Amino acid sequence: MPVSRRRAVLAVTTAAALALGATACGDSAQSAPSPDAPIQQRLDAVTERGIPGAQLVITDPDRGTRVLRAGVGNTATGEPIPDDARARIGSNTKAFVATVVMQLVDEGTVDLDTSVEHYLPGIVAGNGNDGNRVTVRDLLQHTSGLTDYLAPGGAKPEDVKPGQLRIAMNDEPVGHYTPTELVRIAMALPPGPAAKNEAVYSNTNYILLGMLIEKVTGRPAAQEIATRIIDPLGLKDTYFPGSGETQIRGPHANGYHRIGEQQVDVTVGDVSWADTAGAMVATGADLNTFFAALLRGDLVSQDRLAEMKQTVPFDRGPKDAYGLGLVRVHSSCGNEIWGHGGGIPGFGTSGGVDANGRAVTLTLNHIPMSEDSVGAAQQVVDAAMCAD
Structure with a gap:
């Protein structure tokens, strides 16, 4: 999930580009082992590397949607990230x-x-x-x-x-x-x-x-x-901010960004500078729905989808990775994953869909800035895409 170390703005995240959805799974502390325990361990590891909070939304065609989370959505109150949290999705807008x-x-x-x-x-x-x-x-x-x-x-x-x-x-x-x-x-x-x-x-x-x-x-x-994608897919928690709009609508985590030695709350702000390169807001569940629909061919013809999936080498990701607004990566278990990802001060997302229709979205309320935190986030996405 390469992100510019100096200028982590509208950065594309290419870990294992995923998207996810939402039921509830609760906090990182679980009363009994579950099939998601190994994924939860990876998620916890992200918050041990300077990221305040992390949310993972997994949508399976046969299992529905579930949400895992770790850390906090608000460092002042200690509240967790809401299961239906909206986030600035950065370059997923593309x-x-x-x-x-x-x-x-x-x-x-x-x-x-x-x-x-x-x-x-x-x-x-x-x-x-x-x-x-x-x-x-x-x-x-x-x-x-x-x-x-x-x-x-x-x-x-x-x-x-x-x-x-x-x-x-x-x-x-x-x-x-x-x-x-x-x-x-x-x-x-x-x-x-x-x-x-x-x-x-x-x-x-x-x-x-x-x-x-x-x-x-x-x-x-x-x-x-809105009229071509958001409304037809029923993405009720996805929107493009209005002119001068600075708040995030509905439930959301606070977003943080490191300035010098301080971790600053940057949740509120005018993101007009991102516009159609990265200004949109969505939930992990909505991102899963969108990418799954796109990759099924529900939004464009099969011919156009095939063109979107014709890739060239990518200066911010693996070889032969960037198509027309889509990024391709491969998981450690060999799955081909299509999505995009994004980073904007306060939030980092990585997401995509595999050939079986599993969609995953990882949302962090701080862009990973170190190789260690980037790698930990990549491992979350990979574990979710490769889980049985």
Whole structure:
């Protein structure tokens, strides 16, 4: 579950990309051994490595959904993470965005191999950036070469709140941003080399995809995600925050982020800077439902799903791992797992679905920052996917 050590923001988590669901299993202390005891031990180990709390939601087609948890959801009160806790899901948002784009491809509204310039004329331009050389497929697969607007040390245009995002990456608060402002920040930075056979992760790609969705449908990407995915699947605890919304709706754990030597509560905040690259909120159960439906072919045609599963090497994960908004990994027991994952200050999630329809989502209320904690989180996901 590789996460940038310095800039753990909108990081993709690729441990054993999973998703989960929700019945209840209670706290880590169990009165009698259960089949989930080995998984619970792995979950407990995560909270022994500086992560306040962890929740694992497992959904099996034949067993339903169950929830395991460890540690605390609030370090001040000692309360556990609620079984139906909402969390900021970071880059899992990208899988929702990619699904909407692929639905538009199914409908004949969008062509994957048409340039971004065709759909968003004049937006990708300046400092060597050229929308004529970038296709919709490149945005989905991170093969565009466009620099991440969150890149540290980049020059910021004077008309786009100069410096604020750079400050944010150094763990200071951020202001409110529009997608256009975020793209302008990226366009002030020269592109990297565009490698059509390697995914070089850039949140800029998915901000542009959100803009593309709005341009071709005439409706905001958040609305399209709601009407095309959230509402049909009955994801009652999943939503895209409204403009200026800072609180997490409904039951949730507090999210924490290390700033210097302190662990700071960052639950409340404006995440407009993440937008269609990572602003959404969901429960583990809803993420399981979404990824399971997507991988069954309930949301896009089989042809489009096959394209989503065509992968290239990934600069933040294992070889041959990144498709079109989906990440592929293999568990230690040989299962092929598809999902995405995400990290945003306060929360880290990893999730996905195997060929048998088992869906798992691990949610932490602090992004793992050390190799030890990252490895412990990976082992939770792996154990859940390989359990009998």
